Amino acid sequence: MNLFKFLDRRASAPVARERLQILLAHERASVCNSNLVALLHKEVLAAISRHIEIDPERVEVNLRERDKISLLEIDIEIDAAMKRTQVGEAA
Amino acid sequence: MSKILVVTSGKGGVGKTTSTAALGAALAQSNHKVAVVDFDVGLRNLDLVMGAERRVVYDLINVANGDTKLHQALIRDKRVDTLHLLAASQTRDKDALTEEGVRRVIDELRERFDWIVCDSPAGIERGATLAMRYADVAVVVANPEISSVRDSDRIIGLLDAKTERAERGERMEKHLLLTRYDAGRAARGEMLHVDDVLEILSIPLIGIIPESEDVLRASNVGSPVTLHTTTSAPARAYMDAARRLCGIDVPMDIPADKKGLLVRLFGRRAA
Numbered sequence: 001m002n003l004f005k006f007l008d009r010r011a012s013a014p015v016a017r018e019r020l021q022i023l024l025a026h027e028r029a030s031v032c033n034s035n036l037v038a039l040l041h042k043e044v045l046a047a048i049s050r051h052i053e054i055d056p057e058r059v060e061v062n063l064r065e066r067d068k069i070s071l072l073e074i075d076i077e078i079d080a081a082m083k084r085t086q087v088g089e090a091a
Numbered sequence: 092m093s094k095i096l097v098v099t100s101g102k103g104g105v106g107k108t109t110s111t112a113a114l115g116a117a118l119a120q121s122n123h124k125v126a127v128v129d130f131d132v133g134l135r136n137l138d139l140v141m142g143a144e145r146r147v148v149y150d151l152i153n154v155a156n157g158d159t160k161l162h163q164a165l166i167r168d169k170r171v172d173t174l175h176l177l178a179a180s181q182t183r184d185k186d187a188l189t190e191e192g193v194r195r196v197i198d199e200l201r202e203r204f205d206w207i208v209c210d211s212p213a214g215i216e217r218g219a220t221l222a223m224r225y226a227d228v229a230v231v232v233a234n235p236e237i238s239s240v241r242d243s244d245r246i247i248g249l250l251d252a253k254t255e256r257a258e259r260g261e262r263m264e265k266h267l268l269l270t271r272y273d274a275g276r277a278a279r280g281e282m283l284h285v286d287d288v289l290e291i292l293s294i295p296l297i298g299i300i301p302e303s304e305d306v307l308r309a310s311n312v313g314s315p316v317t318l319h320t321t322t323s324a325p326a327r328a329y330m331d332a333a334r335r336l337c338g339i340d341v342p343m344d345i346p347a348d349k350k351g352l353l354v355r356l357f358g359r360r361a362a
Contacts, residue, residue, distance in 0.1 A: 011279075016283050020237055020241060020283075023241065024244050024291060
């Protein structure tokens with residue numbers, strides 16, 4: 001037991017590496033992608049608005065980074081009433 | 092063709108000034124004309140590490156503002172003819188430096204020197220961004236320690252965004268200089284290994300400077316370590332790094348102090 005504790009205490013570098021990797025993945029995403037996310041938000045909003053009336057407040061664009069992949073999430077809330085109107089007009 | 096090299100790190104106390112002096116002197120020792128420039132306005136220290144603190148009359152801000160000529164402010168090193176120092180001002184603050192003023196000084200230095208080595212202040216504020224502004228190549232100094240690596244990552248981001256080179260859409264050449272490295276502790280998992288730092292920061296390695304008493308000994312007497320104890324492990328590591336900066340292919344090893352059998356057996360007493 002004591003031996004395990006001893007070994008555990010010594011090998012602290014892997015902990016440092018893991019903490020850094022997680023932290024930097026997060027920091028890089030927030031610093032580097034803040035402009036990109038803002039741009040995507042604007043353009044996605046513009047594209048959707050051409051076809052469906054949406055509330056700009058209810059559009060969410062997020063870029064999340066995990067180990068090897070980045071995940072782009074776009075959440076758009078559409079009112080049932082609005083959607084019906086648009087479909088009606090199209091028909 | 093002259094090169095502007097910025098020595099930067101984000102975090103303070105990792106060895107920027109020591110590395111500027113050591114690399115500048117190493118380059119000058121191989122007959123390059125070198126100017127080392129202190130950008131740490133208000134907290135200058137490069138003059139002290141170079142042993143020229145009593146010879147500073149004019150400084151970077153005097154030249155940048157046009158109060159004095161460059162040649163009057165440059166201090167020629169007494170040991171190496173091709174090495175010059177441009178000190179920072181101790182009485183002014185960082186706002187005294189302007190982008191335009193720094194550009195004029197750098198342009199003038201380019202005409203006279205092969206290497207202009209800019210010692211950046213710590214932090215990511217004006218002083219640090221001005222030191223890197225006109226750089227062609229950057230040496231990012233880091234210790235194998237989490238806060239230093241994190242700050243280096245931030246500085247790498249700034250080098251790719253805030254330098255003139257980056258703004259022109261050109262590639263900014265960046266190198267990692269790992270200082271205060273203890274190979275034994277890294278092998279035992281007590282310290283971030285060089286491979287860990289390289290994997291995290293993803294920039295090429297220019298040198299590994301081992302933790303050594305010789306670094307403090309050299310700065311105590313006001314000498315770049317590469318001039319003070321030329322055969323010491325850190326001096327050899329800095330000289331190798333300087334050769335790599337010149338494009339020479341030098342195998343990467345971690346220099347260790349050469350210890351004879353007697354030293355190994357009797358430790359400090361025999362040393």
